[in-house]
Amino acid sequence: MKLQPNKPNKPNKQEKPLLGITMGDPAGIGPEVITKAMASRTLRTICRPLVIGSMPVLERTIKSLKLTLKAVPVKDHEAMPLSQGTVAVLDPLEAPLGRFSPGVAAAETGAASVSFIKKAVTLAQLGCIDGIVTAPINKEAINLAGCHYPGHTELLADLTQAKESGMMIVGGPLRIMFVTTHVAIKDLPGLLTQDKIEKGIRLAQLALTQLYGIRKPKIGVAALNPHAGEHGLFGDEEARVILPAARAAQAQGILASDPLPADTLFGKAAKGQYDGVVAMYHDQGLIPLKLVAFGTCVNLTVGLPIIRTSVDHGTAFDIVGKGIADPGSLLEAVKLAAKIANGRKSARSS
Ligand SMILES: NC(=O)c1ccc[n+]([C@@H]2O[C@H](COP(=O)([O-])OP(=O)(O)OC[C@H]3O[C@@H](n4cnc5c(N)ncnc54)[C@H](O)[C@@H]3O)[C@@H](O)[C@H]2O)c1
Numbered sequence: 001m002k003l004q005p006n007k008p009n010k011p012n013k014q015e016k017p018l019l020g021i022t023m024g025d026p027a028g029i030g031p032e033v034i035t036k037a038m039a040s041r042t043l044r045t046i047c048r049p050l051v052i053g054s055m056p057v058l059e060r061t062i063k064s065l066k067l068t069l070k071a072v073p074v075k076d077h078e079a080m081p082l083s084q085g086t087v088a089v090l091d092p093l094e095a096p097l098g099r100f101s102p103g104v105a106a107a108e109t110g111a112a113s114v115s116f117i118k119k120a121v122t123l124a125q126l127g128c129i130d131g132i133v134t135a136p137i138n139k140e141a142i143n144l145a146g147c148h149y150p151g152h153t154e155l156l157a158d159l160t161q162a163k164e165s166g167m168m169i170v171g172g173p174l175r176i177m178f179v180t181t182h183v184a185i186k187d188l189p190g191l192l193t194q195d196k197i198e199k200g201i202r203l204a205q206l207a208l209t210q211l212y213g214i215r216k217p218k219i220g221v222a223a224l225n226p227h228a229g230e231h232g233l234f235g236d237e238e239a240r241v242i243l244p245a246a247r248a249a250q251a252q253g254i255l256a257s258d259p260l261p262a263d264t265l266f267g268k269a270a271k272g273q274y275d276g277v278v279a280m281y282h283d284q285g286l287i288p289l290k291l292v293a294f295g296t297c298v299n300l301t302v303g304l305p306i307i308r309t310s311v312d313h314g315t316a317f318d319i320v321g322k323g324i325a326d327p328g329s330l331l332e333a334v335k336l337a338a339k340i341a342n343g344r345k346s347a348r349s350s
């Protein structure tokens, strides 16, 4: 059997989606969470998994965790072993990854993690896989390797030439779309523009309607400053850019709120008053998310031409090699990618 391009016009509804799972930074906990997830029965009931990563690293991880799994190499467009107990691995590196220090950011492992992502994107674009699920990269390491991106989100947007895309993270009762991602707090006021906030609201609307099937989602738009700026007393971003963006979205029929004090908005969303929230910056949305659901949240890039989900955690260098990394978020990311892929297959065949 070959890793053939899937036929978009004749989808096989019975077949589980084929998902490429990128290893992330080999010096982080990516290999461990992938290996643990591969050993669980759940994963194979959801999808046909293909690990895109370093073969020797995966073999070492299986050994150190004392798991009865066998890593089987897969070359481009080649046979794919799918039985329980085997892990199909596509290693795209020209030479096997050499020795490296686990738990340390380095150019070599950073470069490897970028190669895994690029390979997965190519396979998804060719239709050989139905979507990609990414294990964590280390942003410092990819930058040491000369890949000057703040994260997967922006790299994937460029690789796929997405017109409009952005980061959404879902977990527990919260679905949060981010206007900015990895930026310094001191640069935030200059980076928050009406255009970017409108885009965040549009992407939240897209995800909530198309992926979650909510016909008229209620979207809470977070303010930036304490008490939503208190009429200019604590900042003018609300009046200058956030309110105009919210009003522009409202004029298009989107049920977006005016800017709301962020300290109470997330609690309201958690109780179901909002279907999703647009957060102005990383920690504004990620602190509530990770407080209520760390380990089960899923990061989703909305607006890409390919399916991409990811874990809610990073490379966790402090626990590498200890055998205690939790694969929960990876399993949730696989479930969501498979659900989206199945939905698209059904839509194509109906
Ligand atoms: N999806 C991604 O690629 C992604 C996501 C988040 C962070 N990162 C990157 O990871 C690196 C480290 O970031 P960080 O230290 O802020 O966050 P982190 O998530 O790596 O670690 C934060 C804390 O959570 C713990 N932790 C994380 N994942 C865990 C798991 N699966 N099981 C048990 N404990 C876990 C760690 O041990 C650590 O104490 C950075 O380079 C960051 O940019 C990547």
Ligand SMILES: N[C@H](C(=O)O)[C@H](O)COP(=O)(O)O
Pocket (backbone or CB within 6 Å): 137, 150, 151, 152, 153, 154, 167, 282, 286, 299, 310, 311, 312, 313, 314
């Ligand atoms: N902000 C995310 C988190 O903290 O979980 C993560 O760093 C996302 O990064 P990517 O753009 O690499 O998905």
